[in-house]
Amino acid sequence: MRLKLVPRDTSFDFFGHWKLWLGISAALMVLAFGSFLLQGLNYGIDFRGGTTIRTESAQPVDVGAYRDAIAPLELGDVTITEVFDPTFGPDQNVAMIRIQAQDGEEAVTAEIIENVEAALQAAVPDIKFVSVESVGPKVSGELIKTAVIAVALAIGAVLVYIWLRFEWQFALGAVAALVHDVILTIGVFSELQIKFDLAIIAALLTIVGYSLNDTVVVFDRVRENLRKYKKISLKDVLNLSINETLSRTVMTSVTTLLALISLYVLGGDVIRGFVFAMIWGVIVGTYSSVFVASTILLWLGVKRDWSKPSNTAGNQFANIDA
């Protein structure tokens, strides 16, 4: 008895309400963007500068006491949060303390860290500082720049690659889906105020990669079917292609999600934000390859005469033999 998530033959109509789906996506993107503008991201020190100290103690974390201990140092904006995680032992009480970058300081100031550590030590004698990270505003500014460049470059490179391997309409569709995924991910991070740091940029780029993976598989089938069925309307070809690849789409998403969810639950709190971004990205990416990329392809239209394979139409790999 086989496990089947998708029946053997499906014929869903994915474009019956394509205006609705595109509308929903557009509305979500506007929402995400609005949230980003209004609330902004909860930048980690990588992008904002400042210091985070992770403490561990056998005593339960008393955020008020920590705050009182640090307050006399007058360090401006100090955030103290207790961290909970199922992987912690019974005597592991963890807190994260974030201190803003001090005015007029380009670099990291060691004295501040020492003072904070001393103050906390006085308040909670058995406290341990399991990690201390400090980033100067000079570097954090550059990190933002590199991050933006990285995402833009990735999307640009993909645009070119798909354009070369398919047609420009495919490339636009794929990139629209990518932009959609990236904006929605940033929106979720701004709405839920999850810490946004360098690792999240890595996650964003992976989402770009994953979403693309999905889109390309669908497009590959579209290309094949366009050659095979010259008389069927584009809408039906797209529907057929998506239905044919549906089983694979679901299988791959489920296996990837299985892996990611186990990492989310068991992988510890340090990478939870990172894994969350990826889980979200897999879901959004799967959705967008059907409802954004393909819909835009339908909307833009595509050349129908694929009978003469041009050198850009890609089956130059197709004869590789094991």
Next chain:
Amino acid sequence: MLQIDTWKRVLILLVCLAGLVLALPNAFYTRVEQSNDARAAIELGNDTPQIQAEAGAWPEWMPSSLVNLGLDLRGGAHLLAEVQVGDVYASRMDAMWPDIRDALRGERAAIGTIRRQPSDPQEIRVRISQPEGMSRAQQVLRDLARPIQTLTGAGATDIEVTAQGDEILVQLSEAEKRATDDRTVRQALEIVRRRIDEVGTREPTIQRQGADRILIQVPGIGSASELKEIIGTTAQLTFNPVVSRGTDPDARTGVGEKLIPAIDEENVFYTLEAAPVVTGEELVDAQPSFDQNGRPAVTFRFNTSGARKFGDYTRDNIGAPFAIVLDDEVISAPVIQSHIPGGSGIITGNFTIEESTNLAVLLRAGALPAGLEFLEERTIGPELGQDSIDAGKVATIVAFAAVLVFMALSYGLFGLFANLALILNIALIFGLLSTIGATLTLPGIAGIVLTVGMAVDANVLVFERIREELKTAKGPSRAIELGYEKALSAILDANITTFITAVILFALGSGPVRGFAITLGLGIVTSVFTAIFVTRLMIITWYERRRPKTIEV
């Protein structure tokens, strides 16, 4: 039809086997690491039975490369320092002032009296009382300029002289500044490396980043401030008078004297006067060169006060040896040949060219050439790293198991083939990571987990395709063949695009992000390999043996 040449089969099997063997040491991480450390210790001549036993814990003929654990997994400190290259301009200008003064004084008739004006420490401003002599003054100072070699062409000199009203402005030229910056950063890098090597921690990373930055990562060190103390200490360089030279490590020393070993001769000890004549803080430059007989030597230059002290001492002690001492070791003890008045001198000895170059580096490396400003510092405690490893391990195993079960349930026998390939895939990733000496970070583990999820994608594509082809094609063998053939372009396109993002991440990312890019990129390569070669080999071998009339995927 379904066929794979024998040599291809052998090649595929060999690659898999190599991957497994190379990955194996990681399964016994602590044991192999101890054994590697012990071997390194034996190499250094530290040979005890216990170390021998540790070295023997892992057989020598086995591969022993391990995956490096990143700071976030092992714990340690990370520093990003910016070298304050501007500091050097100021000291260069200071050192140049006596020359400028003397040159201008020689032209008193034309330019009148001179007076140095307060200015930015990176430049020198001189007011002359007879502005009509300005062009003469400029000419004199330009004669002081030395040509420098640049890539852009000849004609560049090290200083720029400009007139502003009755003031002359002397500063380093842009080309010289660039050259100086480069030298300064390289010196700083060298010093930092020497300092950290001296402490002897495991596998530190010391890299230049961009024009003026140094990235320092030291695993296993307690905290970033500890690390800063190590690299912040300047090497102590002194020039001391030599009282005597001997071979007795317990030789008696008089009051105000100390016994110091020679750096490159065994069992040679110098008794020195403890008070140095001059210290390295007063050294401005040291360069490898040759003496008048063409033997390798090192020239050096002191700043003004150092030059005076050194000049006085050499005048009074011609024929006596004096010792150049670095961190309580005598680098060399040359004999003073003549009075050295100008603050520059030459160290001769039994040097090879290489030795003289090293000595010049050491002399320059004595003190950090410029201040370091720390832009980024991170300390990760070893407990946190261990917690992350443990959590990562559990998560990976659970993820792995979930995917294996899911695949087996969905595709039956073919699912088992895919699962075998998946296990091999992980082994190949670890094999590759250890071979290229890549660093595994926490996001890197996430990259592996993601690969586990995505690696099955290529197989899924093929299996789904075989299912489809079974509906229309003539028989199982044809369906399998078509399945692989038709899924290939999708597999390659999908993986190449993901690979592009991995490459971009690698190029632009740093630290943990780069670790993620590496595992993701390698994971893509190995998963494509296992999907289109390994599972295919398994399926075809199975098909050849069984010759089933129908297959169920």
